[in-house]
Amino acid sequence: MRGTHEHSRFTVIMGGPDKPGHDERAGRLGLASDPFRVKDDEAVNFIRAGRPGEETKTMDDAGQDIRRAARERAYHIPIEEIEVADDELFRTDTHWPYFERLRREDPVHHSVHPEHGPYWSITKYNDILAIDSNHQDFSSERAITIADPADDFQTPMFIAMDPPKHDAQRKTVSPALSPANLQNMEPLIRQRAGDILDSLPIGETFDWVDKVSIELTTMTLATLFDFPFEDRRKLTRWSDVITAPEGAPGFGNEEERRAELFECVGYFTNLWNQRINAEPKGDLISMMAHSEATRHMDQMEFLGNLILLIVGGNDTTRNTMTGSVLALNQNPDQYKKLMENPAILPSMVSETIRWQTPLAHMRRTAMRDVEFGGKSIKEGDKVVMWYVSGNRDEEVIANPNAYIIDRERPRQHVSFGFGIHRCVGNRLAELQLRVIWEEIMKRFPDIRVMAEPTRVASSFIKGYETLPVMIPARN
């Protein structure tokens, strides 16, 4: 798979577009060279750190230039040339003006991805709801990202299934994520959040992604699986193996990647074998082992559902946790508001999930010819719902580009999807975000972002590789 393309690993598992080279990128971004290019071990350009009460904001010049160039290009190229499923637009955070223009001028937009072929982009909030709630006409069965899975490495998972199989498998795992179970988990999550925060260095820069976001969400995932706690970073590693772009330092070629995933399914098979011979318990593995809907899965389907739970349960919440620190730093007035009125925290959590939109899109496949938004969608066509755009739809959400932590209807967003596949873990995500901030507010009045984050190069997982922060020492 490696060679002419820098290929996203995620393409092979769940789909996702390829990445072009740096020169091609720069051209498409409207610049002579790519200012976002980061050499190995090189930190990105320094930006500012916002603090509660501060009014001014500075951003690195390269970042401003690239965003300005993107806006100009987005409004000057012929609309048929707009192709939003481009990982680089997400790595450089320059996708916004393209979606803005599509929402205004061509909300059901047809384009052709160089690798994955033709697809429709659905960019408005209400259109997304209409597609997402019509699983009869718009199927999840083929794939849930733009790319189709590799023929020789198919990993069925219930997010990419239609009823009745989807419903039965979802029902198997959903009790682990029910409000009653979450109530039981909350004290443990709180204890861990406190321990993580108490161990952070004060007065020196560290990476929030690694030390906090990954640590807490991985611990929670280990508990959901009843996974040996001392091995929990294996979960992080497998998650990274699934999502890291090909060529990323520290990850091997396609063959080595698959070998690691077989190691993952081997490890979990041991747990499965222990649990199938024991009394049923409340962890996800035991639940799957004892349910008629999942106990007959073959190895690839077991791996598929593990991937779903590992990535679904890990990356999304992790990236929102990082996004919350970034958003509050970029909006010091909101940070101040939160510190002065902690009761708005649940609303801040929902606003951050909207603002971040940790999964930028989900894809469906048309089951028949459908007229939609004045366009003729044909049977077999790929239809991509851009949650990242729906969440910025000015006709539904007031002032959608602003981060406002006390909105009137904070849960009005499509970050969790809609319809039968609506995120089954949404309350667990909200719980972890609420608890970490409750514990932060007990300890630190200020967490400063010290540099621009490095963003994940993916039009599917919208998140961060790193976010350098500092907690100032108090006198």
Ligand code: HEM
């Ligand atoms: C902020 C955090 C999260 C976000 C933004 C998120 C987002 C999503 C989205 C967009 C979908 C697909 C919805 C659709 O197709 O309509 C989904 C499904 C799913 N999510 Fe989440 N998720 C998050 C956290 C979690 C957590 C903590 C878990 C726990 C294990 C989880 C497990 C799942 C599963 C299993 C599905 C498949 C549901 C189905 O197909 O019926 N997610 N999530």
